[in-house]
Amino acid sequence: MSRLTNKPVLDGDPINAASLNTRFADFNQTTLNEFNVRDAAIDLPQFTTSKFMAPQMAVAQIGHQDWKHAAYNTVVGQTTPSVPHIIRDSGGTPTPLATGGGAGWTISPDQVLRVYWDLSVRPRWAPGNPWRGTDIEWTFPHPAGAGVATCSNGTVCWAFWLQVDVTDASLSNWVDVAGQDSFGTVVTGGRGGNLLANCQATSIVPALNQVASTPNNGKFDGPQTEADIGWTSVDGAWHWIPGAPTTIYGLRLVCTGPLAAYHAASNWLIRVDPALAADAELDYNGGSLQALVMRLQ
Amino acid sequence: MKKWTQHQASTGLAVDPPLVNDELSAQQSSATTIDRAQLPADWANQTRLKDGALHRVWAAAAFPVGGEQTTEVDAIVPPMGWMSATLQIQSGGWTSIGPAPITLTGFRGGNLFLEWSCNVWVNNIFVHGINDGRPYSPNYMRLRAVVNGTVIGERRGGGFHQTSRLIANAQLPAGDLSVDLQYKLTSPSEDWATNLDFSVGNYHAPYGHLYANRYLIIGRFR
Numbered sequence: 002m003s004r005l006t007n008k009p010v011l012d013g014d015p016i017n018a019a020s021l022n023t024r025f026a027d028f029n030q031t032t033l034n035e036f037n038v039r040d041a042a043i044d045l046p047q048f049t050t051s052k053f054m055a056p057q058m059a060v061a062q063i064g065h066q067d068w069k070h071a072a073y074n075t076v077v078g079q080t081t082p083s084v085p086h087i088i089r090d091s092g093g094t095p096t097p098l099a100t101g102g103g104a105g106w107t108i109s110p111d112q113v114l115r116v117y118w119d120l121s122v123r124p125r126w127a128p129g130n131p132w133r134g135t136d137i138e139w140t141f142p143h144p145a146g147a148g149v150a151t152c153s154n155g156t157v158c159w160a161f162w163l164q165v166d167v168t169d170a171s172l173s174n175w176v177d178v179a180g181q182d183s184f185g186t187v188v189t190g191g192r193g194g195n196l197l198a199n200c201q202a203t204s205i206v207p208a209l210n211q212v213a214s215t216p217n218n219g220k221f222d223g224p225q226t227e228a229d230i231g232w233t234s235v236d237g238a239w240h241w242i243p244g245a246p247t248t249i250y251g252l253r254l255v256c257t258g259p260l261a262a263y264h265a266a267s268n269w270l271i272r273v274d275p276a277l278a279a280d281a282e283l284d285y286n287g288g289s290l291q292a293l294v295m296r297l298q
Numbered sequence: 299m300k301k302w303t304q305h306q307a308s309t310g311l312a313v314d315p316p317l318v319n320d321e322l323s324a325q326q327s328s329a330t331t332i333d334r335a336q337l338p339a340d341w342a343n344q345t346r347l348k349d350g351a352l353h354r355v356w357a358a359a360a361f362p363v364g365g366e367q368t369t370e371v372d373a374i375v376p377p378m379g380w381m382s383a384t385l386q387i388q389s390g391g392w393t394s395i396g397p398a399p400i401t402l403t404g405f406r407g408g409n410l411f412l413e414w415s416c417n418v419w420v421n422n423i424f425v426h427g428i429n430d431g432r433p434y435s436p437n438y439m440r441l442r443a444v445v446n447g448t449v450i451g452e453r454r455g456g457g458f459h460q461t462s463r464l465i466a467n468a469q470l471p472a473g474d475l476s477v478d479l480q481y482k483l484t485s486p487s488e489d490w491a492t493n494l495d496f497s498v499g500n501y502h503a504p505y506g507h508l509y510a511n512r513y514l515i516i517g518r519f520r
Contacts, residue, residue: 014315197380216427
């Protein structure tokens with residue numbers, strides 16, 4: 002539509018030829034400028050082939066595809082997370098998302114990369130409460146008046162995050178995406194971990210669900226038998242606007258665990274728990290990884 | 299081509315302003331604009347269209363700074379936990395995750411789509427309290443998005459240490475928008491401990507935290 006520039010005829014306006022002619026001339030001579038013809042007169046049907054909003058899209062199946070969980074991959078607990086587990090198919094081959102058919106996608110600062118993924122997972126433990134007496138328990142008052150009771154604080158988990166290849170289409174030069182570290186920074190006692198601020202592409206799966214047995218006014222006598230997490234899903238969303246034009250050739254999903262909460266010197270962390278690693282396992286099946294490049298405006 | 303939609307004034311009609319206004323408006327839309335059928339298919343492409351004509355994206359990889367909720371941070375907590383919301387400092391109501399809301403400048407009216415991703419942790423140790431009016435009900439880190447004071451999306455949120463995502467959308471008029479991302483913990487029962495046992499230190503019991511907060515917001519104007 003065109004922009005109105007004159008007020009309408011109102012009650013009490015004089016009726017004469019000059020004023021009416023002026024109004025007709027105003028309407029007829031509306032300029033065919035960019036506002037009237039372009040900015041204020043377009044909608045989506047006119048973008049049938051231009052890929053204007055989202056010039057690039059891609060999707061890949063990741064992991065071991067078997068939705069009935071008849072067979073699955075298993076990750077054992079890691080004590081040194083600097084080499085995380087790469088999500089693989091049933092034959093053990095990593096399942097990255099290659100972008101641009103070898104040419105990659107060059108993303109400019111006026112674009113955003115949107116990445117979404119999901120995966121079917123099952124955290125589990127060897128029998129016998131392997132986490133007891135470790136760094137993931139908190140101690141509370143016992144109702145008998147003496148002694149204490151402990152229970153898992155519920156922070157123990159597996160972490161998933163994205164890696165990207167910005168080198169070439171060989172997909173052999175993977176690095177963590179911006180804002181994300183690989184839980185390999187030594188936090189304390191040789192144990193690796195991340196500041197929570199460096200977990201910007203991290204998605205968490207709980208590894209343990211344990212509660213206190215019938216607490217009464219803030220006291221309890223011990224933990225209740227834990228409930229298995231069972232098969233569940235984990236998903237993630239990550240958005241990135243580059244500071245300079247950057248070509249990405251692929252994206253992949255990796256994971257590590259078990260991890261748990263820790264803080265020291267005003268740093269909030271999530272760190273590796275090697276005492277739990279031998280008994281912690283994570284099964285996973287399939288999922289998908291999608292990416293699209295979208296104009297910011 | 300467009301067609302006339304208003305009739306010419308004829309004898310006997312009363313003279314009133316809408317009569318002439320309608321005719322002028324009809325003429326304007328018919329005679330001074332180009333019908334879309336006259337335009338080439340790709341006439342409004344990436345190089346010709348003005349920024350913001352169709353949509354606009356606001357995104358942050360970490361919000362607030364570092365991606366952690368910074369509103370309720372109790373430092374008197376055990377080392378094997380995060381400085382986070384405790385019963386000593388928790389407000390009890392809906393709480394913003396950061397010190398200031400997100401301001402969306404240049405929203406031109408239309409659909410607002412919002413994605414808020416985060417990791418949450420909730421203390422569920424005391425959910426089987428024998429004096430609790432709702433025993434065995436897990437605690438949740440509820441999430442909601444508020445735009446210019448109106449809730450546009452709410453979610454129960456995570457009940458363990460896990461990833462959560464809130465997706466919401468709303469039709470909104472033109473104008474700058476203020477987006478507030480808020481959380482709310484399940485209210486405590488009398489069976490929740492406020493402190494850990496004093497034998498391990500004078501620590502407050504943490505009850506909830508959010509980190510890796512990030513958002514993607516898209517305004518679709520036509």
